[in-house]
Amino acid sequence: MKKLSLIAGMLVGGLLFAYQPPTFYDESSNSKPNISNQNKKPCIIENNVPNKPCILKIEATGVGVPPCNGACSVAQAKVMARRAAIVDAYKALAEKMYGIKVNGRDTVKNMILQNSNLRAYVNGLIRGAIIEEEDYKNGVYSVVLSVKLDPNEWNKYLKNAANNYSY
């Protein structure tokens, strides 16, 4: 009888020890709640068609350096580096969204390579991009830009653009 009560006591004690009261998210605090990802299905894109309606977030990083000469102060140089980084980040974002067009040309004369030219370019319109992160370290300003888009709509737009584009 004593053994049984001891085992029962240990079990109850163990259960009480393992039990944790549910924590509620306090909106005033900065800590974020732990959202379980069990119910969230990943957005998988197969053959250019997503498995469910979803919004994709595309991120791109750009870097910029201060000018060699022309800036009056360190602050101005930093601001110019930031602008350069933003433009570079937009370029990286456009490359991800629109792809890159590549033109290559090699000139050969008497079996000797005279000139080699490679041009990669992108031209696009970006709407609603936001700066996620920015940092200035070791003379390099880096900016992370992100944009949200619906893959269905974006694929339709790219198809139309490809049909209208003359090769």
Next chain:
Amino acid sequence: MNGINILKTLLIITVINLSAKEIFISFQYKVKNYRLSFSHFNCAYAMTYENSNKKLLFTLPCNEKDIIKCCNNNKDKIVDKLIAKKVIIFSEDNLINNSLNNSAKLTFLPHRFDIIIKNSVAYFYIKGE
């Protein structure tokens, strides 16, 4: 008779200019080999008045009464607000005989704004969207 007509047209143009409070804002940045090589910001009165819908985009603290002066003094802040709106980017990398040249151009095309300065705050309304 011709002189009177010219005077009339001049009068109409000045009246339009005085009544037009709408402003065009545009900017352009060029980057060469990861360095800012060119920047341009323009803020100018529109010649004609366009009666269209307007939407409040952002507000900025502004101590000047002159709208153009306020625009030019706060150009960095305006660019930061508008850069997320809609920009055109053109970039190219040229590899010529194994030496790389990188250039990128970011343009915010001229957009109409109705700017109202009230209690040292400038309200930027975008028009025609």
